Amino acid sequence: MAPAECEATYKVLVLGDSNVGKTCIVHRYCDQTYYDTYISTIGIDFKQKIISLDGTPIKMQIWDTAGQERFRTLTTAYYRGAMGILLMYDVTNQESFNNLTYWLKNIEENASPDVIKVLAGNKCDAVSQRMVEQDMGQKLAENYDIPFYEVSCKQNINIDKIFLTLARHIREQRSYQQLTEREHYDSGQNGNITLDLKSRILEHTSLKEPWKCTC
Amino acid sequence: MFYVFLMNIENGSVLIPDLEQYEVPPWKRHYMVQKRRCKINAVPQRPLLPPIKIVLVQPREKECPKKTERRQSLKKIEISPDFSTLLARNRDRPLVSSLPPPPLPELPVVDEDAILRDALSSESSLNSCTSSASSVISEVAAPSLNDDEQNSLTEIPLSGGINPRDYRQITRDPKKEEKQRDEKERLFRLFDQLLSEIYTAEEMSRVSRRRSDNLLYTGRSGNKVERYHSHCGFLERYRVEEEPLRYSVELLQKKSVPEIERIVNRLNLHLKEAGDNLVSGLEERDKLVIENQGLCDLITASLQAISAKRSEDTEMRFSVSPGGGDTGFSEWAKAMKMVARLPDGVPAHFRKTLWLSLADKHLSSKNISWPQVERSIFSDRLNPDDQELSVQIVKDLHRTGCSLFCGTSGQHNQAVLKRVLLAYARWNKNVGYCQGLNMLAALILQVMQGFQGETVKVMIYLIEGVLPESYFADNLRGLSVDMAVFRDLLSLKLPELSRHLDNLQQESKDSGTSYEPPLMDVFTMQWFLTIFCNCLPQQTVLRLWDLLFLEGDSVLIKAALVIWQSLAERMLSVRSADEFYSIMAVLTREMMEFGLMEANNLIKILSPTEPLQLGSFLASKRREWKALKIISSRSRSKGE
Numbered sequence: 020m021a022p023a024e025c026e027a028t029y030k031v032l033v034l035g036d037s038n039v040g041k042t043c044i045v046h047r048y049c050d051q052t053y054y055d056t057y058i059s060t061i062g063i064d065f066k067q068k069i070i071s072l073d074g075t076p077i078k079m080q081i082w083d084t085a086g087q088e089r090f091r092t093l094t095t096a097y098y099r100g101a102m103g104i105l106l107m108y109d110v111t112n113q114e115s116f117n118n119l120t121y122w123l124k125n126i127e128e129n130a131s132p133d134v135i136k137v138l139a140g141n142k143c144d145a146v147s148q149r150m151v152e153q154d155m156g157q158k159l160a161e162n163y164d165i166p167f168y169e170v171s172c173k174q175n176i177n178i179d180k181i182f183l184t185l186a187r188h189i190r191e192q193r194s195y196q197q198l199t200e201r202e203h204y205d206s207g208q209n210g211n212i213t214l215d216l217k218s219r220i221l222e223h224t225s226l227k228e229p230w231k232c233t234c
Numbered sequence: 235m236f237y238v239f240l241m242n243i244e245n246g247s248v249l250i251p252d253l254e255q256y257e258v259p260p261w262k263r264h265y266m267v268q269k270r271r272c273k274i275n276a277v278p279q280r281p282l283l284p285p286i287k288i289v290l291v292q293p294r295e296k297e298c299p300k301k302t303e304r305r306q307s308l309k310k311i312e313i314s315p316d317f318s319t320l321l322a323r324n325r326d327r328p329l330v331s332s333l334p335p336p337p338l339p340e341l342p343v344v345d346e347d348a349i350l351r352d353a354l355s356s357e358s359s360l361n362s363c364t365s366s367a368s369s370v371i372s373e374v375a376a377p378s379l380n381d382d383e384q385n386s387l388t389e390i391p392l393s394g395g396i397n398p399r400d401y402r403q404i405t406r407d408p409k410k411e412e413k414q415r416d417e418k419e420r421l422f423r424l425f426d427q428l429l430s431e432i433y434t435a436e437e438m439s440r441v442s443r444r445r446s447d448n449l450l451y452t453g454r455s456g457n458k459v460e461r462y463h464s465h466c467g468f469l470e471r472y473r474v475e476e477e478p479l480r481y482s483v484e485l486l487q488k489k490s491v492p493e494i495e496r497i498v499n500r501l502n503l504h505l506k507e508a509g510d511n512l513v514s515g516l517e518e519r520d521k522l523v524i525e526n527q528g529l530c531d532l533i534t535a536s537l538q539a540i541s542a543k544r545s546e547d548t549e550m551r552f553s554v555s556p557g558g559g560d561t562g563f564s565e566w567a568k569a570m571k572m573v574a575r576l577p578d579g580v581p582a583h584f585r586k587t588l589w590l591s592l593a594d595k596h597l598s599s600k601n602i603s604w605p606q607v608e609r610s611i612f613s614d615r616l617n618p619d620d621q622e623l624s625v626q627i628v629k630d631l632h633r634t635g636c637s638l639f640c641g642t643s644g645q646h647n648q649a650v651l652k653r654v655l656l657a658y659a660r661w662n663k664n665v666g667y668c669q670g671l672n673m674l675a676a677l678i679l680q681v682m683q684g685f686q687g688e689t690v691k692v693m694i695y696l697i698e699g700v701l702p703e704s705y706f707a708d709n710l711r712g713l714s715v716d717m718a719v720f721r722d723l724l725s726l727k728l729p730e731l732s733r734h735l736d737n738l739q740q741e742s743k744d745s746g747t748s749y750e751p752p753l754m755d756v757f758t759m760q761w762f763l764t765i766f767c768n769c770l771p772q773q774t775v776l777r778l779w780d781l782l783f784l785e786g787d788s789v790l791i792k793a794a795l796v797i798w799q800s801l802a803e804r805m806l807s808v809r810s811a812d813e814f815y816s817i818m819a820v821l822t823r824e825m826m827e828f829g830l831m832e833a834n835n836l837i838k839i840l841s842p843t844e845p846l847q848l849g850s851f852l853a854s855k856r857r858e859w860k861a862l863k864i865i866s867s868r869s870r871s872k873g874e
Contacts, residue, residue: 028812037669038629058635058768061670062759065815080815087626087669092709092867093759096751131749 025078029189035107036115037086040141043172045083060085098129103185110140111148135188136165144171537572574780593695611657627655634676635768654689668706670763717758719855731802742811774833792840
């Protein structure tokens with residue numbers, strides 16, 4: 020649990036309509052358990068898991084949100100800090116799929132522009148109740164250029180995989196960011212204000228805690 | 235199969251102690267009764283019950299001429315709990331141990347002459363009986379018995395149902411007779427015990443109801459006897475009227491004058507009896523009212539004695555339900571506030587009354603006529619919005635965190651919860667349904683013992699009368715205002731902790747790793763929205779709710795303050811936002827499972843005599859933040 024043991028903390032936000040299985044996937048992933056009944060998420064909640072990403076210990080801090088529309092003003096405050104977003108729909112619920120465009124718009128407005136997104140269609144075990152075909156999800160994901168998986172919390176299908184994909188992408192994104200920032204830093208001090216600020220921070224942290232991941 | 239009755243010899247009414255499973259047959263017409271006396275030595279000299287006889291009757295089943303058929307047609311008797319324990323005891327021990335064994339009655343011989351003899355001997359020995367109670371057992375011959383039947387005491391095998399006139403036709407079999415005798419002997423003992431238990435029970439109820447001692451009842455016999463009716467309601471309930479209390483005109487026209495006179499006499503007696511009962515009932519009620527008042531005064535005095543003895547404490551007045559008018563209500567509410575702060579708080583069985591009284595007061599202060607409202611919000615006719623509301627409500631019915639609403643056994647409760655949530659949404663269209671209301675409604679429903687109308691009343695009071703405006707509506711503005719107000723309060727009351735948490739939040743921003751909203755918001759949001767119902771153990775939650783209902787929304791903020799105060803020390807050692815969340819994840823789980831502290835301590839810390847003018851502080855801060863939030867939401871919508 021001690022933060023020093025982990026190379027970094029990746030913040031992941033889980034979004035999607037109410038009852039698509041957001042809490043469920045978080046519990047499945049973090050506690051390796053599945054219950055039929057959970058408590059409806061009120062506002063926002065979080066869970067953590069330490070994973071080994073190709074040998075590097077990483078802490079996944081997963082933020083679980085309430086799906087109901089009226090909670091959105093309260094939850095958008097948590098979009099900005101997220102490095103990854105797991106967007107979910109329920110394959111047995113057409114409405115939850117239709118709302119994805121709304122969610123993507125919401126993410127675009129509130130989250131950081133380089134946030135990593137992954138799309139998940141949950142409850143793929145419920146074959147008889149399926150309303151949304153796999154290729155529809157696939158198509159949408161391709162349109163937005165984000166990875167897509169159909170998952171099942173009940174039967175533990177693709178759960179670890181999807182979070183691992185998310186973590187890998189976050190890592191890539193961060194090392195890329197680090198690189199570009201360093202380039203800017205090296206290439207001179209004429210960057211814009213934000214970059215300037217960022218690089219100063221970088222300097223500050225790297226001086227203070229040279230052993231810690233500075234990305 | 236046979237039936238057991240207790241018959242009041244004085245008036246011929248039939249008393250059946252707690253035997254609802256028994257079918258009461260029109261026994262007078264259909265059953266032949268053989269009489270037999272049982273002495274009850276153990277009964278006190280003067281019985282409080284009128285003399286009782288035990289009547290054992292058996293259906294005469296003409297339509298089943300063959301024994302085997304008859305037996306098959308008999309249903310197994312479900313013996314009531316009292317009886318089965320009695321039987322079980324009897325099976326192990328032949329006689330009552332605590333009481334001197336009653337002398338065994340003469341064994342009956344299945345023979346009409348013997349029956350007559352028995353009857354005679356019972357008459358003659360009646361005078362020598364120490365008790366004036368005489369129990370008479372009657373039974374009909376048992377033509378066949380076999381071993382396995384004997385073993386089963388729940389179905390005492392006195393099968394047969396043959397009219398005594400047929401006795402002579404029964405072939406005699408000595409072995410069978412012996413078995414019969416054993417069986418009967420056992421039965422007599424059983425009834426001896428039954429009688430003595432009835433008397434003992436009567437004696438006990440008399441002792442426990444001392445105030446009824448002087449109430450007299452004029453029975454049909456004209457003698458004044460102890461008013462046993464009020465004592466042994468369980469017997470009285472089963473009194474069977476022999477004759478109807480209503481007669482049709484045609485029926486009366488057919489009757490002769492003496493018959494009608496008899497009916498008139500009988501009805502007069504009934505009337506007198508009813509009148510007497512009414513008078514004594516009213517007298518008893520008056521006494522109880524006075525006694526109740528005395529007890530309430532006593533409690534008021536005790537509460538005042540332990541109160542802080544401020545001037546307003548003298549205004550409290552304890553009563554079970556609020557007195558009339560606004561003064562009566564405020565006197566009652568003040569007393570209840572004291573009760574809620576007593577070491578054990580409001581007793582669990584009283585909580586429903588308390589919450590409902592407060593909710594009713596809220597509704598009446600808003601001039602809401604509840605029956606009409608209730609009809610419309612619970613109506614089966616669908617409203618235009620119902621479809622959309624139901625979709626969201628149904629998603630959350632099983633997600634209340636309360637096991638009563640889970641699985642197949644919770645289906646009924648889920649249906650009730652759905653009606654409640656829909657009814658509230660219809661009542662307050664602005665709020666409609668908000669996630670989190672499912673948990674609140676589930677808890678209230680539990681306290682209201684499943685009554686949906688009452689649950690909605692309390693929900694209305696909670697959301698509209700207690701909590702600040704827009705806790706669940708308008709993008710939860712009221713809630714986000716309170717979260718901000720709480721941060722202000724924390725910086726005032728726990729400056730060190732507040733500063734530390736702010737620094738952690740700022741650091742993570744500065745370090746560029748991530749942006750953090752105020753750290754404690756996650757928790758405050760959950761606590762306020764669910765009113766702690768999924769954050770603390772239920773007993774603590776209920777006590778907090780009692781206070782919340784009685785003292786208003788500041789309880790919520792004070793409770794949150796107490797929680798952070800108790801966590802402050804551990805929080806101050808935390809070095810990063812990351813670590814803060816890690817530790818809080820563990821602590822919140824602990825809080826839910828074990829409680830933060832003993833409920834009493836928590837209630838005690840939430841002291842009503844807050845030196846800080848919390849009320850006015852909250853009000854002014856809320857106004858400030860509300861204005862800010864409105865401005866920011868307007869600018870946001872303009873931006874869009």
